[in-house]
Amino acid sequence: MRFTFVLSIIILFFTSCEKPNPEAQKQNLNGYWEIKSVKMPNGEKKQFNINTIVDFIETKGDSGTRTKVTPKFDGTFITNGISDYFTLKIENDSLRIYYKTQFDEWKETVIEAKDSTLTVINRDNKIYTYSKFKKLEFK
Secondary structure: OOOHHHHHHHHHHHHHOOOOOHHHHOOOOOOOEEEEEEEOOOOOEEEEOOOOEEEEEEEOOOEOOOOOOEEEOOOOOOEEOOOOEEEEEEEEEEEEEEEEOOOOOEEEEEEEOOOOEEEEEOOOOOHHHHEOOOOOOOO
């Protein structure tokens, strides 16, 4: 009985420490994302309770776009038509997003990409946490 209990604890420990599958994370990037918090390198955390801008991420294979959009009350979005293009690469067992614009190039590393949560770390070691945007509903 005691052996079974100890074995169960060990199995639980190792399965809870599994690294996310970067290939599976790609599938969860698509959609409308609103920022929830930013954790600074010094540990300070900034919360965002209301967002007037939402990121729309759309991937196709190993590339995609990220567009800033503004939600409207009727459930549609307004965009300025500018999108950041990116490529996806798996490096060191992590999913990396490489952006390139005419002004800059940068990389983000995906920490977590689930159906309702996206967390990335950027080149400044800031950790951005997003949640899936839920359309405004007035009843």
